[in-house]
Amino acid sequence: MPKRIPTRQLIDGLLNGERRALARAISRVEDGAEDAARIVQAAFAHTGKAHLVGITGAPGTGKSTLVSALAECYREYGLTVGVLAVDPTSPYSGGALLGDRVRMTGHSGDEGVFIRSMATRSGGGGLAKASAEALLLFDAAGFDRILVETVGAGQAEVEIAAVADTVVVVEAPGMGDEIQAIKAGLLEIADVFAVNKADRKGAERTVAALEMMLETGGGAAQTVMHHGQLMEAGGVVSDDSGEGWSIPVLKTVAVSGGGVARLREALEAHRVWLQESGRQADRERTRLARMLQSLVEDELRARLEAALSQAQRQELVERMLRREVDPYCAATEVVKRFAE
Amino acid sequence: MPKRIPTRQLIDGLLNGERRALARAISRVEDGAEDAARIVQAAFAHTGKAHLVGITGAPGTGKSTLVSALAECYREYGLTVGVLAVDPTSPYSGGALLGDRVRMTGHSGDEGVFIRSMATRSGGGGLAKASAEALLLFDAAGFDRILVETVGAGQAEVEIAAVADTVVVVEAPGMGDEIQAIKAGLLEIADVFAVNKADRKGAERTVAALEMMLETGGGAAQTVMHHGQLMEAGGVVSDDSGEGWSIPVLKTVAVSGGGVARLREALEAHRVWLQESGRQADRERTRLARMLQSLVEDELRARLEAALSQAQRQELVERMLRREVDPYCAATEVVKRFAE
Numbered sequence: 001m002p003k004r005i006p007t008r009q010l011i012d013g014l015l016n017g018e019r020r021a022l023a024r025a026i027s028r029v030e031d032g033a034e035d036a037a038r039i040v041q042a043a044f045a046h047t048g049k050a051h052l053v054g055i056t057g058a059p060g061t062g063k064s065t066l067v068s069a070l071a072e073c074y075r076e077y078g079l080t081v082g083v084l085a086v087d088p089t090s091p092y093s094g095g096a097l098l099g100d101r102v103r104m105t106g107h108s109g110d111e112g113v114f115i116r117s118m119a120t121r122s123g124g125g126g127l128a129k130a131s132a133e134a135l136l137l138f139d140a141a142g143f144d145r146i147l148v149e150t151v152g153a154g155q156a157e158v159e160i161a162a163v164a165d166t167v168v169v170v171e172a173p174g175m176g177d178e179i180q181a182i183k184a185g186l187l188e189i190a191d192v193f194a195v196n197k198a199d200r201k202g203a204e205r206t207v208a209a210l211e212m213m214l215e216t217g218g219g220a221a222q223t224v225m226h227h228g229q230l231m232e233a234g235g236v237v238s239d240d241s242g243e244g245w246s247i248p249v250l251k252t253v254a255v256s257g258g259g260v261a262r263l264r265e266a267l268e269a270h271r272v273w274l275q276e277s278g279r280q281a282d283r284e285r286t287r288l289a290r291m292l293q294s295l296v297e298d299e300l301r302a303r304l305e306a307a308l309s310q311a312q313r314q315e316l317v318e319r320m321l322r323r324e325v326d327p328y329c330a331a332t333e334v335v336k337r338f339a340e
Numbered sequence: 341m342p343k344r345i346p347t348r349q350l351i352d353g354l355l356n357g358e359r360r361a362l363a364r365a366i367s368r369v370e371d372g373a374e375d376a377a378r379i380v381q382a383a384f385a386h387t388g389k390a391h392l393v394g395i396t397g398a399p400g401t402g403k404s405t406l407v408s409a410l411a412e413c414y415r416e417y418g419l420t421v422g423v424l425a426v427d428p429t430s431p432y433s434g435g436a437l438l439g440d441r442v443r444m445t446g447h448s449g450d451e452g453v454f455i456r457s458m459a460t461r462s463g464g465g466g467l468a469k470a471s472a473e474a475l476l477l478f479d480a481a482g483f484d485r486i487l488v489e490t491v492g493a494g495q496a497e498v499e500i501a502a503v504a505d506t507v508v509v510v511e512a513p514g515m516g517d518e519i520q521a522i523k524a525g526l527l528e529i530a531d532v533f534a535v536n537k538a539d540r541k542g543a544e545r546t547v548a549a550l551e552m553m554l555e556t557g558g559g560a561a562q563t564v565m566h567h568g569q570l571m572e573a574g575g576v577v578s579d580d581s582g583e584g585w586s587i588p589v590l591k592t593v594a595v596s597g598g599g600v601a602r603l604r605e606a607l608e609a610h611r612v613w614l615q616e617s618g619r620q621a622d623r624e625r626t627r628l629a630r631m632l633q634s635l636v637e638d639e640l641r642a643r644l645e646a647a648l649s650q651a652q653r654q655e656l657v658e659r660m661l662r663r664e665v666d667p668y669c670a671a672t673e674v675v676k677r678f679a680e
Contacts, residue, residue, distance in 0.1 A: 296675055321621060328377050
């Protein structure tokens with residue numbers, strides 16, 4: 001068993017951009033280790049520099065390959081890239097099914113790229129918290145660009161990418177009605193669309209459909225609504241009107257790198273726009289408000305567990321099972337005991 | 341605008357099994373109407389009779405068609421069927437993309453089938469709560485079998501189906517590596533596997549792969565773990581050892597109805613097994629414990645919002661943005677004010 005690095009040493013290593021320290025720090029955050037909060041607290045003062053790009057889309061659109069190609073493209077400009085994959089289908093996950101087929105080997109010798117996957121088993125809230133903290137650690141470790149990849153099915157996963165500075169929604173032609181339907185919820189959060197696998201039949205139609213939806217549905221207007229909702233949820237309302245940014249629909253062929261340079265340009269343009277328009281701070285406010293909310297809820301949940309014993313809880317469930325008490329009355333009882 | 345039915349009248353109609361009353365009651369629960377809690381409370385005493393079947397799987401496996409065929413099959417035995425679709429890709433959703441292509445028209449004249457879709461926009465917790473309450477309403481309205489369909493990508497969605505009495509995980513051959521990988525997280529919750537689209541190439545291989553995984557990975561053992569986790573999360577630990585139930589892997593061709601009779605038989609067999617082994621109550625304990633937990637958290641969240649003004653919250657976020665306070669310290673401040 002490897003020796004456990006002391007927290008202070010881990011933090012120093014992280015802030016020096018050491019990969020092993022970063023890897024271990026992320027593991028501690030993911031495992032909910034005792035010193036996880038201390039690590040995040042120490043890192044926090046050194047965050048806010050990276051450009052955070054969320055990449056989401058239905059399974060099978062080739063997001064992971066696109067992320068890989070994009071990372072390569074950033075490297076050509078001398079930028080360091082952190083990748084966080086919270087997509088259970090992403091091939092870097094090293095899970096049982098894909099362990100021997102990891103495709104992202106192109107970067108294995110490159111110190112400027114760091115790839116980390118995160119298990120989705122920790123459940124909705126846990127995953128959102130762990131990934132938000134991991135992104136702060138990437139940022140504190142000095143990565144210039146951070147790519148967070150999530151599967152675009154399931155509100156919880158989508159929202160992890162949706163709070164990035166720039167959100168790329170990946171589509172692909174010819175995925176069938178059922179999968180296409182997933183994207184309905186994704187239209188509203190895109191800052192950039194990438195129609196990947198654009199060498200396939202139907203790519204033009206997918207591009208045209210997206211462009212039409214942007215024109216008629218008012219993509220920018222919908223972006224406002226979405227980000228507005230997030231901010232309201234987090235308690236911060238802001239005038240993120242989206243004016244001055246026109247959502248591009250770009251064709252990419254990630255496997256050959258086609259169109260990826262153009263995608264990188266669009267991301268950089270959005271980054272500049274965010275900064276010049278002052279919207280960068282709005283996006284960060286949204287992220288921080290959500291993080292605050294989730295930490296507060298964790299703390300309340302912990303206090304709740306301490307307030308009510310396992311036996312008391314079980315007894316309440318037994319009474320519900322016998323229909324002696326309904327769920328709402330049972331909840332009121334719990335809250336009453338908690339408030340005492 | 342239709343006249344608003346008084347709550348008492350709505351409850352009476354619901355308990356009489358009136359479809360319009362059920363539809364409106366579900367809408368009120370979904371919208372979080374003022375009388376939503378009262379409706380659920382009144383319904384609760386009349387629940388616990390239906391057999392609740394969760395159906396989940398990756399997009400494109402044909403879950404919706406299978407649900408439709410299964411409902412038809414139950415009808416042949418004179419059983420009434422409620423369907424709750426919380427899958428954004430399910431064709432009954434009537435969303436913008438699929439509005440004119442609703443495929444489930446076979447049941448339109450049948451009073452014994454009631455289909456309801458639920459928007460996934462309400463967010464993780466909200467959706468879980470609204471769907472759990474809708475299932476109670478179906479139950480109170482007297483439906484014999486309730487099918488809840490969720491997309492098997494995204495932990496939050498999966499868990500809605502995972503707390504059913506019987507969980508069907510739907511697979512399909514030849515969906516590509518990326519989509520197949522999703523199922524890793526689904527293996528552990530299945531009571532029954534349905535390999536749908538079994539007339540396609542590769543069906544035998546999919547069946548063989550699942551059977552091998554069940555043998556080597558120990559399907560039953562994993563089921564224990566999963567249900568154990570859920571119960572722990574909800575505060576109830578139970579010895580749901582899964583002994584005596586061997587998870588079947590069935591081939592279906594939902595579009596033609598092939599294999600669906602066999603699937604129905606397997607579901608009935610599992611229902612009988614649950615009752616005879618006493619596991620039925622365990623599954624219900626899990627559901628009730630989760631519902632209790634979610635209601636308590638809602639209440640605490642509401643109290644939290646009341647305790648901290650919008651301005652106070654915004655000010656805290658601004659201080660985080662300026663790196664004057666880290667997220668953990670900010671959360672401690674909020675909890676402190678809440679506890680005062």
